[in-house]
Amino acid sequence: MLAFGVDRVTLAEIARRADVSRPTIYRRFPDTDSILAALLTQRITEALDDVPRRGVGRKPLVRRIIGLAQRVRDDDVVMSVLHQAPGLAMFYLSERLGTSQQLLLDTVAAEIAAAQGEGSVRPGEPRELAAMTMLITQSTILSAQVVAPILPAERLATELAHALNGYLAP
Template identity: 60%
Template sequence: MLSTSNDEQVDVGERILEAAASCLLALGVERVTLAAIARRAGVSRPTVYRRWPDSRSVIAALLTARVTDAWVQAPDSGTGRVALVTRMVAVAARLRRDEVVMQVLYHAPDLAMVYIAERLGSSQRRLIDVAEVELAAAQADGSVRSGDPRQLAAMCLLITQSTIQSAQVVAPILGEDALAAELTYTLNRYLS
């Protein structure tokens, strides 16, 4: 008899997302199908369909997981503006090095543009939510200027997101260290 414990369901979901990442890198965004994802994950197509209606939804969930993981894995050196900016810059660097995120950004512009110009995705909303809380705390300790912390968080997202998107274009001018230094300066000045 098959177990339906929550741990196994989470494990299956993670396997599906890992398989989607593998498919995305091997096949490209446009050639990823639910059948290919299911095959690589070692599950049936209905198992994938129970969680996501189509391959684009799986890819969106994969991106959300990657962005959320980048935030969780970034160094948390306390509270205040300097700590928050350090974390934001670390998240940007991690996402710029994430092959899956870059594959979507550079090879699926129609999908990427949805989250750049049309609407906020789940990962963007999550980042705004967590940054808002940290910005409010930094305002309380006096290290961040006054203003609506949600609006400040949204602007920090735009600044950081544009840095991630355009880093490749300015790489001959701003190497990785210089880009991180300039992003740090920009965010610190904006929030001071």
């Protein structure tokens, strides 16, 4: 994908590079988009694992989200799919929650509920707050390149932290 671009990835090329037959690939994946979706899920899950929870409360939660956003923005595979396969990206950004989005929602909702319990996050349904937090963060990730001349990476992270802290504060 990185070598040829997302739109030129074929099941035949994936099978060749994986040194397996095309029927082997077809037994697990019906098409290239499903392979890309599985790859995105794997990369985002790995990013979440790479940015562990460091305590309970709004500040550790926001730090984790900022770290995760940075990790995703630095992931060449994720960003290639987002920028080179806009149809696939838009499907998961506007029509359907994907597996990785569900995982992120569940994780953030649980952390929001814990932070509410200790008083650093405002009242509200944790999954609803997590969904809005995800929308804010996704927007930042998707638009970071556009605003890079105005908000370089470190300032973008600072401003995202301000937005999330303000949104979640009691």
